[in-house]
Amino acid sequence: PHRAHPARGAPPALPPCHHQPLISVSEPVKREGGGLFGIKGGYVTYLVRSRPRQVGGQVGGQVRPEVRVRRRFREFVTLAEILKERYRGFFVPPRPEKNAVEGQRMTDAFVEERRLALERYLNKLARHPVICASEELRLFLETEGELGDCPAWAALRPAGQGGAVLEGTARLSKQLLGLDRGVTDPEQAAQPTKKSGDIMRAIRETARSMQVPTASLPPDELALQRAREEVEALQGGLTVASRAAERLVSRLERWSGVQGELGLALLRAGKAEQAEGGALAQHTCTLKQSGSLMHDLERLGTALVRASRIGRRVTGRCAIELGCLHDYLGLMPAALKGLRARDKALLTADTLQADLGARRRAIAELEAAGARVLGGDAAKAKKIAELSGDVAVLQQSLSAATATYERVKATNQSELSRLRGEMRAELGGMLRGFAGVMAACCQRDTEIWLAAASELQATPEQLQAAKACLTGHPPAPHQQHQHQQGEAAAGNGSSSAPRGADLPASTAAAASSRPPAGSAAGGAGSGGPPGPRPGSPG
Amino acid sequence: MDPPPYESVLQDHGTNNYFAPVTAVSKEFEIEVTDPVKQGEGVAAYVSYKVRTKTTHSAYAAPFHQVVRRFRDFSALHDKLCERHRGHIVPPLPEKSAVGKYQMATEFIDQRRRALQVFINRVASHPVLKDSRELATFLQADEEAWLLEAARWAAEAAAAHRPSVSAAAAWFRGLQHSAQSLVSGRAEEIQEDAEYIKIRDYINGLEGHLAEAHRQASRLMRKEADLGAALSEFAAAAEALGKLDGEGPMRAAFGCLLGRAGEVAALSRARSEALAGEFAAPLKEAARSIKSVQTVMADRAAALAAYSQAKSDLDSKKVRLARLRGTPGLKEDKIAETERDVNEADQRLRNAKLGYETIRDTMREELNRFQKERAAEMSALLRDFALAQAQHTAEQAKAWGELLRDLQQTNSASGGQ
Numbered sequence: 001p002h003r004a005h006p007a008r009g010a011p012p013a014l015p016p017c018h019h020q021p022l023i024s025v026s027e028p029v030k031r032e033g034g035g036l037f038g039i040k041g042g043y044v045t046y047l048v049r050s051r052p053r054q055v056g057g058q059v060g061g062q063v064r065p066e067v068r069v070r071r072r073f074r075e076f077v078t079l080a081e082i083l084k085e086r087y088r089g090f091f092v093p094p095r096p097e098k099n100a101v102e103g104q105r106m107t108d109a110f111v112e113e114r115r116l117a118l119e120r121y122l123n124k125l126a127r128h129p130v131i132c133a134s135e136e137l138r139l140f141l142e143t144e145g146e147l148g149d150c151p152a153w154a155a156l157r158p159a160g161q162g163g164a165v166l167e168g169t170a171r172l173s174k175q176l177l178g179l180d181r182g183v184t185d186p187e188q189a190a191q192p193t194k195k196s197g198d199i200m201r202a203i204r205e206t207a208r209s210m211q212v213p214t215a216s217l218p219p220d221e222l223a224l225q226r227a228r229e230e231v232e233a234l235q236g237g238l239t240v241a242s243r244a245a246e247r248l249v250s251r252l253e254r255w256s257g258v259q260g261e262l263g264l265a266l267l268r269a270g271k272a273e274q275a276e277g278g279a280l281a282q283h284t285c286t287l288k289q290s291g292s293l294m295h296d297l298e299r300l301g302t303a304l305v306r307a308s309r310i311g312r313r314v315t316g317r318c319a320i321e322l323g324c325l326h327d328y329l330g331l332m333p334a335a336l337k338g339l340r341a342r343d344k345a346l347l348t349a350d351t352l353q354a355d356l357g358a359r360r361r362a363i364a365e366l367e368a369a370g371a372r373v374l375g376g377d378a379a380k381a382k383k384i385a386e387l388s389g390d391v392a393v394l395q396q397s398l399s400a401a402t403a404t405y406e407r408v409k410a411t412n413q414s415e416l417s418r419l420r421g422e423m424r425a426e427l428g429g430m431l432r433g434f435a436g437v438m439a440a441c442c443q444r445d446t447e448i449w450l451a452a453a454s455e456l457q458a459t460p461e462q463l464q465a466a467k468a469c470l471t472g473h474p475p476a477p478h479q480q481h482q483h484q485q486g487e488a489a490a491g492n493g494s495s496s497a498p499r500g501a502d503l504p505a506s507t508a509a510a511a512s513s514r515p516p517a518g519s520a521a522g523g524a525g526s527g528g529p530p531g532p533r534p535g536s537p538g
Numbered sequence: 539m540d541p542p543p544y545e546s547v548l549q550d551h552g553t554n555n556y557f558a559p560v561t562a563v564s565k566e567f568e569i570e571v572t573d574p575v576k577q578g579e580g581v582a583a584y585v586s587y588k589v590r591t592k593t594t595h596s597a598y599a600a601p602f603h604q605v606v607r608r609f610r611d612f613s614a615l616h617d618k619l620c621e622r623h624r625g626h627i628v629p630p631l632p633e634k635s636a637v638g639k640y641q642m643a644t645e646f647i648d649q650r651r652r653a654l655q656v657f658i659n660r661v662a663s664h665p666v667l668k669d670s671r672e673l674a675t676f677l678q679a680d681e682e683a684w685l686l687e688a689a690r691w692a693a694e695a696a697a698a699h700r701p702s703v704s705a706a707a708a709w710f711r712g713l714q715h716s717a718q719s720l721v722s723g724r725a726e727e728i729q730e731d732a733e734y735i736k737i738r739d740y741i742n743g744l745e746g747h748l749a750e751a752h753r754q755a756s757r758l759m760r761k762e763a764d765l766g767a768a769l770s771e772f773a774a775a776a777e778a779l780g781k782l783d784g785e786g787p788m789r790a791a792f793g794c795l796l797g798r799a800g801e802v803a804a805l806s807r808a809r810s811e812a813l814a815g816e817f818a819a820p821l822k823e824a825a826r827s828i829k830s831v832q833t834v835m836a837d838r839a840a841a842l843a844a845y846s847q848a849k850s851d852l853d854s855k856k857v858r859l860a861r862l863r864g865t866p867g868l869k870e871d872k873i874a875e876t877e878r879d880v881n882e883a884d885q886r887l888r889n890a891k892l893g894y895e896t897i898r899d900t901m902r903e904e905l906n907r908f909q910k911e912r913a914a915e916m917s918a919l920l921r922d923f924a925l926a927q928a929q930h931t932a933e934q935a936k937a938w939g940e941l942l943r944d945l946q947q948t949n950s951a952s953g954g955q
């Protein structure tokens with residue numbers, strides 16, 4: 001159900017869903033390439049189309065002409081890595097999975113799945129206020145030709161990935177031999193610890209993390225640690241809700257399907273009555289009854305099939321509306337990662353602090369001790385000089401690390417509040433959308449059933465009784481129904497009730513978030529949808 | 539005579555809505571099947587029902603009767619009516635489900651109770667069967683008298699040399715008979731009316747359609763209930779999610795969802811149950827009554843086969859007699875014996891012809907009645923389904939509309955966009 005996509009061939013009358021794709025990924029083209037050791041080297045390129053906004057522009061700002069570039073999956077992966085490096089603390093939406101079963105990698109089905117996933121990924125990035133204005137994304141979307149050939153892109157890429165392990169081991173050996181002071185310099189302090197790149201630092205930080213914190217943490221740090229727990233709880237809640245939503249959509253689909261099948265069974269029975277019932281009808285002089293039975297079966301069968309079609313569209317819409325639960329669930333790991341980045345930055349600063357303290361204490365001890373202990377004044381002075389050198393570097397590193405920590409902390413805070421705000425708005429919108437769709441569906445179904453009942457010789461009293469609960473219905477939600485069912489009717493292509501006057505009024509109505517305006521919707525409501533119906537019961 | 543306008547035909551028996559049509563102008567019988575009580579233990583366990591009759595029929599001793607009967611008794615009544623009133627379409631019994639009986643689930647028992655009530659009322663409104671002795675005994679006899687009568691019926695059925703009524707057997711005999719006439723060079727066969735054959739084929743096809751419609755109706759029932767359950771689950775999950783928002787607007791919004799979704803889910807559950815009794819069960823009964831018609835059709839086929847057989851039997855005996863007469867010098871008593879044979883065969887032929895023609899003529903009446911009832915009932919069933927669906931979806935539309943309104947209010951209260 002999450003495959004449903006709003007832009008694909010939707011009738012123009014459909015009101016906009018709250019996600020409007022700005023970037024499209026399409027036209028996958030398979031290419032051959034060199035392979036190693038019998039592994040097929042083929043790969044797929046995708047056409048990425050986007051409309052760049054002005055620098056610093058908002059969503060829907062001035063648009064320039066469309067830009068088209070070709071990208072392969074590897075380049076998406078690189079983009080994700082760049083963003084991970086350079087946007088610490090931000091809740092960066094996760095990229096589609098890398099793992100692909102070798103034999104499946106080039107099949108059409110897999111390529112289509114991946115194409116969809118990549119499109120959703122880019123659009124999620126575009127919805128992030130900071131990332132969508134970023135140079136990284138802009139380069140990705142606009143650089144013609146191969147990204148590998150673009151110098152600006154190369155400059156962004158995280159340096160020295162291949163050599164990291166070798167470099168790390170070399171460094172460690174130096175440190176152990178005493179050739180390297182093993183002091184983190186300011187530039188490195190501002191970067192996250194790479195376990196492979198600087199083993200000593202990683203070890204120290206791990207050791208530090210296991211110690212009981214001596215100083216109490218400031219309240220905003222504590223708040224952020226609580227926030228992590230909240231995010232974890234949110235993740236759990238979203239998991240359950242997303243699964244329940246999927247089940248609901250699946251049940252909706254099945255329910256619609258059965259209505260259609262029942263309808264078809266009745267239609268078939270009606271056809272049989274028409275084709276073969278004549279003999280019995282003649283024999284028993286019940287031609288009139290046979291005729292009306294045939295008519296009745298056909299009427300109800302048709303109504304059921306119509307209701308089933310409505311149900312299918314509703315299922316699709318619900319899948320889209322409730323899909324945002326799934327989207328937010330996907331964002332949770334990114335949020336947790338962003339919060340962890342802050343933890344790591346704090347740990348780095350903290351470890352440096354401890355380091356600094358240790359060296360200062362060492363200096364103090366040296367100065368207090370007599371020259372005899374260490375083999376002479378010269379040796380002592382040298383040692384003190386070395387330590388002082390370390391202290392100087394460490395002080396700078398500590399400020400760099402602390403600055404990094406503060407920056408990441410601020411990012412965390414703004415991201416959290418952005419996440420909360422967006423979630424509240426979107427989930428609220430989701431519920432309203434869902435309720436609106438269901439209301440429209442039931443309203444439309446009611447019309448279908450009343451029409452069928454009337455054609456099946458229901459009396460006016462019976463019809464009135466059936467829709468009794470709807471009369472005296474407040475106009476405002478009714479307006480929403482009109483709006484929704486206007487689109488349902490337009491999409492369905494058959495509107496049995498005269499709706500001409502209603503449609504313009506309802507399309508003028510804003511999206512569902514406008515608060516109910518009692519008198520304004522008076523024109524649209526006429527005491528219940530079947531009011532203007534030209535039905536003639538019996 | 540045309541059936542009366544439909545409103546007078548609908549009759550509410552006791553607490554359920556399962557209608558039983560009354561084609562007589564006056565409501566001669568009102569029969570209730572109630573109070574199922576489990577009796578006995580283990581394998582020998584069964585359910586007994588109270589059968590309460592209110593009648594104005596002249597042959598009945600009093601206007602009110604109450605007896606206790608079990609399914610087996612209804613079955614005996616049904617079989618006896620089929621036997622005694624061949625050519626008449628006897629209303630169908632509910633299934634003799636072996637498994638359900640042992641499980642004795644309350645729902646199963648209630649379904650069966652309702653179906654039995656429909657059955658007995660249909661019998662009591664059948665223009666011929668309502669006057670039958672069998673029905674009178676069933677409705678009035680106390681326990682001892684009933685046991686005696688039932689035993690007598692069983693003995694009669696066993697003793698009566700009743701030809702096999704299964705359609706397959708009848709067909710097979712017909713085949714044998716055709717083979718025989720081929721061998722004997724006789725092309726004469728007694729055929730069915732071409733018109734009847736069309737009717738027969740139509741009826742056979744009809745059973746399939748009704749069975750399919752019932753199957754889909756049952757599935758619709760289940761899917762409706764499933765949908766309600768999924769909605770409840772979703773609302774619960776959403777509410778839990780909303781609580782995580784602290785005092786924020788999501789909590790209130792999702793709380794609204796929980797309330798309304800609960801309403802809608804309850805509506806779905808109720809609709810599902812209603813569908814079972816009001817739509818699925820009548821469809822099933824309609825399919826079963828087609829089977830009753832098929833039983834009568836099989837009887838007719840058997841009678842036709844017997845008739846045809848008797849005719850070819852007579853013909854071959856006549857041929858033998860003629861041959862004997864033509865042969866010189868044959869003993870007189872041989873000829874006399876053969877003449878007796880011919881006479882007996884002639885008598886048998888007359889009986890068989892009468893039997894066949896009786897069924898044929900009865901069937902015409904019965905099919906007439908059946909068709910009129912069926913068309914009216916089916917049309918009413920379809921109409922009521924549409925009305926009930928309309929009401930159901932209207933109520934749901936109201937609930938969803940109210941949810942939407944609540945959500946909009948919550949949203950604007952918290953200064954939403």
